[in-house]
Amino acid sequence: MTQDSEWTDLLQQWKGGQAAELPVDTLLAGVKRDHRKQVVAVAGELAAAALLVAVYTVELSNNPPPVIITLAVASLVFVAVWLTQLYRVTRGTWRAPAENGVSYLNLTLQRRRAAVRWLLFVQTCLWAALAFGMAWLPWKLSVDWEMYRAEPWRGLVGVGGYFFLLTALMWSIRRRLGRVTLELAGLEAVAPSMDA
Amino acid sequence: MAVEPLDTRLKRLLVEHGPGIGRVVSGYVRNAAEHQDLMQELALALWRALPGFRGECSERTFVFRIVHNLGVNHITRRKPTEPPTEVPDPSPSPEGRAHQTQQRLRLMGAVKSLPLPQRQIIMLALEDCSHAEIAEVLGITVNNVGVRLNRAREALRQLLGEKP
Numbered sequence: 001m002t003q004d005s006e007w008t009d010l011l012q013q014w015k016g017g018q019a020a021e022l023p024v025d026t027l028l029a030g031v032k033r034d035h036r037k038q039v040v041a042v043a044g045e046l047a048a049a050a051l052l053v054a055v056y057t058v059e060l061s062n063n064p065p066p067v068i069i070t071l072a073v074a075s076l077v078f079v080a081v082w083l084t085q086l087y088r089v090t091r092g093t094w095r096a097p098a099e100n101g102v103s104y105l106n107l108t109l110q111r112r113r114a115a116v117r118w119l120l121f122v123q124t125c126l127w128a129a130l131a132f133g134m135a136w137l138p139w140k141l142s143v144d145w146e147m148y149r150a151e152p153w154r155g156l157v158g159v160g161g162y163f164f165l166l167t168a169l170m171w172s173i174r175r176r177l178g179r180v181t182l183e184l185a186g187l188e189a190v191a192p193s194m195d196a
Numbered sequence: 197m198a199v200e201p202l203d204t205r206l207k208r209l210l211v212e213h214g215p216g217i218g219r220v221v222s223g224y225v226r227n228a229a230e231h232q233d234l235m236q237e238l239a240l241a242l243w244r245a246l247p248g249f250r251g252e253c254s255e256r257t258f259v260f261r262i263v264h265n266l267g268v269n270h271i272t273r274r275k276p277t278e279p280p281t282e283v284p285d286p287s288p289s290p291e292g293r294a295h296q297t298q299q300r301l302r303l304m305g306a307v308k309s310l311p312l313p314q315r316q317i318i319m320l321a322l323e324d325c326s327h328a329e330i331a332e333v334l335g336i337t338v339n340n341v342g343v344r345l346n347r348a349r350e351a352l353r354q355l356l357g358e359k360p
Contacts, residue, residue, distance in 0.1 A: 006353070007349070010322065010352075011324070014323075016299070022217070022235065024207055024211060027239040028203065030236045031243045035243065097244075097266060098245035098258055099265070101261070101268070101335045102335030102336065104268075179273075182272075182273070183269075183272050185272075186273065189272075190268065190312050193312065
């Protein structure tokens with residue numbers, strides 16, 4: 001058997017049989033659902049950033065004490081970094097898959113690296129917030145001890161809520177970091193063999 | 197000239213290129229559930245990319261670019277320890293066509309055993325894409341396509357020779 005006829009056989013085998021029809025209507029319904037979810041997620045991040053900016057701008061305009069000024073400025077800087085990273089991580093998400101393989105791979109690598117840097121930065125911020133919370137807790141308890149004894153729910157909601165939120169965020173960031181790191185390792189492993 | 201609505205355009209692409217898309221997606225996944233997930237992801241990516249498509253390449257090239265790019269993403273998202281489960285067949289296997297189905301599964305298994313760059317190039321060649329089209333999809337030169345395709349065909353031949 002010649003190589004050409006062998007190849008023709010393979011072509012027939014590859015395309016042979018009755019081709020399955022795609023569930024087009026189900027796919028279209030899924031497209032609209034997924035698109036909506038992702039738009040809501042991005043809008044949520046932007047709205048949260050806008051809310052933080054608004055809250056701290058109002059705080060700053062009311063001649064606050066130095067502690068609040070420091071906190072507000074740090075938060076505004078955090079929001080600026082957050083939005084820059086959001087742009088870097090999502091840049092090209094919608095149109096990039098239509099690029100050729102090499103361009104897409106390079107852009108995806110850049111985006112994943114930006115995502116890892118961002119998640120590490122957030123993780124560091126959360127550790128700092130946890131350290132701040134641990135240092136603040138004894139002081140807070142000693143100052144408001146009588147109030148917490150009289151109304152324990154305040155302690156539960158205020159102090160408990162702070163640490164619960166922080167722990168949940170740290171767990172979520174850790175999971176995302178694990179996932180993105182895995183993807184990045186996979187992309188870096190295939191990248192050298194895919195290039196022109 | 198009337199502009200084709202996005203929904204209609206996507207539907208047409210999925211119908212026209214559906215069989216090819218289904219086969220190529222099978223080359224990137226390990227079971228029916230992954231196939232379904234990747235198809236959904238692909239439909240979403242097509243829907244988003246379509247408004248920016250100005251006909252710089254053929255529709256088939258455009259579709260295959262997205263299929264292969266998402267395929268690579270899909271592979272790199274997998275945990276390396278996850279074992280393969282089954283070889284999904286994009287087409288049903290009716291009675292009396294067992295041999296044909298078996299041959300197709302054997303070919304698909306061999307294609308999936310190839311290293312990723314060879315797998316991509318062989319799947320595009322099996323979809324009857326020209327060297328120029330393959331170069332446009334993968335972002336490599338036409339000369340490079342020729343070299344890689346020869347190597348990939350040789351590797352495939354060896355794999356098919358080894359497997360009973």
